[in-house]
Amino acid sequence: MEQKHLAQRQTSQSMLIFGVIIWLVLFAFGLHGLYDRLAFDSLQTDMGSYIPWGLWVSSYIWFIGLSAGSFLLSTLVYVFKLKQLEKVAPLALVVALITLIMALLSIWFDLGHMGRFYGVYLHPNFHSAMAWMVWLYTAYFVLLIFETYFALRGSLVRSSFLPGIPGIFSRILTGGRQEALSEEEVRRDRRKVTTLATLGIPLAIAFHGGVGALFATVVARDVWHTSLYPILFLVGAFLSGGALFTGLIAFFWPKRDDYWQATVHLLGRVTLGLLLLEAVLTWAELSVPMWYGVGPEYEELRYMLFGPYGWVFWVVQVGLCTVLPLILLVAGSKSPRMTGWAGILVAVTFLSTRLNLVLPGLVAPELAGLPYSYHDGRLTYQYLPSGSEWQLLAFIISVGIALYFLAVKVMPTLTGRDVA
Amino acid sequence: MPENNFIKDIGEKTGTRRDVLTKGLALGVGLLTLEAWTSQRTLAASGSGQVSQGMAQIPTLPPPVDPWQEDVILVMQQDLKRALSKPLDQRHWGMVIDLQRCIGCQGCTVSCINENKLPPGVVYRPVLEETSGTFPNVSKHFLPRPCMHCDNPPCVPVCPVGATHKRPDGIVGIDYNACIGCRYCITACPYSARTFDWGEFYGDIVLGGPLPYEEIPSLEYGKVWVREAGKSPIGNTRKCQFCIERVEKGLLPACTDMCFGRATYFGDLNDPQALINRVRQNRQVNQLKSELGTHPSVYYLL
Ligand code: SF4
Ligand code: SF4
Secondary structure, three states: OHHHHHHHHHHHHHHHHHHHHHHHHHHHHHHHHHHHHHHHOOOOOOOOOOOOOOHHHHHHHHHHHHHHHHHHHHHHHHOOOOHHHOOOHHHHHHHHHHHHHHHHHHHHHHOOOHHHOOHHHHOOOOOOHHHHHHHHHHHHHHHHHHHHHHHHHHHHHHHOOOOHHHHHHHHHHOOOOOOOOOHHHHHHHHHHHHHHHHHHHHHHHHHHHHHHHHHHOOOOOOOOOOOHHHHHHHHHHHHHHHHHHHHHHHHHOOOOOHHHHHHHHHHHHHHHHHHHHHHHHHHHHHHHHHOOOOOHHHHHHHHHHHOOOHHHHHHHHHHHHHHHHHHHHHHOOOOHHHHHHHHHHHHHHHHHHHHHHHOOOOOOOOOOOHHHOOOOOOOOOOOOOOHHHHHHHHHHHHHHHHHHHHHHHHOHHHHOOOOO | OOOOHHHHHHHHHHHHHHHHHHOOOOOOOOOOOHHHHHHHHHHHHHOOOOOOHHHOOOOOOOOOOOOOOOOHHHHHHHHHHHHHOOOHHHOOEEEEEEOOOOOOOOHHHHHHHHHHOOOOOOOOOOEEEEEEOOOOOOEEEEEEOOOOOOOOOOHHHHOOOOOEEEOOOOOEEEOOOOOOOOOHHHHHOOOOOOEEOOOOOOOHHHHOOOOHHHHOOEOHHHOOEOOOOOOOOOOOEEOOOOOHHHHOOOOOOHHHHHOOOOOEEEEEOOOOOOHHHHOOOOOOEEOOOHHHOOOOOEEEEO
């Protein structure tokens, strides 16, 4: 028994070291991208004036979907009182907060003038879907901070006796409070959380559906200009957020007890349902404009499916993000490990679906003859994310990972550890 | 948005004339030759501007103005003077491009780049080229494409900070110092008329920095813009602004001034006397993607 424990500890330690090395590599790789972005503005990107949005906009909608999805998952507990997920719900809120930060970083780095983002607050044009989005994010950010705080206050007070950083952190957040929350206070906090979570549902649907609408309202882009887009964005958010959370609970929840097993199973079922729904919507998105093989959308989507980057659809989106997770979820429905892998696979490869939503709308010239008129390196219809773009994305991901482990470290109750 | 009643009037007139044409009167289309100009003079002198059935074979150019009296550039300069004497909101700047006269020299593209000191990645007025048919039945078509200065511009409402705006004189402008560089407007323009200043210089390739002429400021919107990292217009969306800073000083836009084929006309769409309105009278007129409801201020003569 002793030996088994020792072996387990050794394995988890070597896993930890391996993880830290991977993270360091990712971070170092990412720092170079950050330097490029800050020192050379947008110069090191492969975007151009005809394909003005690329990897960063796609990763932004990927992250923001993860955030909306995690948040909506937490409302299953805080609004719809689903008991099974009660213990993991605070973690879902923290994940929503972290992925929101990652999304905001992505889109901030994409701006031509990063220093002017405040313009959207000072002189917003509320006719613009983008202005709405920024204001709704801000409201969501504030709401998330308060909701997370009230959801965690009780456990933070309990953690303030802990030694080291977790104790200091908890004492700072609770104003050095010593005595445990009274029952009345606990009830009041719960009510606040329920109210905020209830307000958060329309907010999350509005801002993420709004991101879809940001694209869908553009009459100039045939592929984007469909009422299906906001729905696709929402379902994608539920799916990717749910999948990420499934993976996190499956692999990083410390106690491997029955509760853990049942929770992973439930999350796996939710992910499976959403994956099927997403597949149906993708079919609708592609088959309707392509069925008769004619029209501008047909050409653009054909390029997506059978052009030089067709493998992004077939290998990544269909293979790794849909079929393989489906197999894992169905065949391994009893195995938390398989379910966890399915979740991680969907969450990570979901970037491909985002790329496939953003780029097809931009790849076809809006006027025939444009590619053959005056052109240079930035006036082309070719785009492949540059090394620098990938590096900056790696930086954002490494920041997200660091924030997650930091949060779990300083707030042990997040992962169900008992500190009372 | 200024109401452009005159355009509507013209539309109706064109409609009536089209009816006449369908009744058997034809308008010839010809090459820019002395003979063609002479036939025009005869037609103009006859006072009708319409060709009788018997003359339908004779290749002619429609009578835009009295080009034998004055150079079109000088005529348009007079038009500008008249327009500038009116209050700003009573002008409606517009452009007409005669596709029969365009020879595809791309001189307008280059003069625009020169006027506005445009860097790589930025072009305000490319000349689109299309080849149709197969050898030996091949033909080439050219279509200069400035910003359409739409009266219902899709690029304006999308701008989150209101940097892109419609002016009372019809110009769609960008406030460079307010633009955050999100590029949403680039995606929203159905004509790809917007491009982004990525901060490159033509001299980067050989000198690793700007060539001397690239350090000369541009004067767009009547301000002095020196391209320096982190400062506008680098990091901004840029587009044709009809050289409004020149126009307000009584000069024609750079593209119109230099157009080698005299295919580009510029002026006040609200002024019935302006050449820009007269040249459209006897011609088939088209607007790009008008089905979108953008109401461009740029007209093409077919
Ligand atoms: S052509 Fe494009 S940039 Fe110009 S006004 Fe119209 S929509 Fe805006
Ligand atoms: S790029 Fe500038 S002008 Fe265009 S929408 Fe964004 S802020 Fe407005």
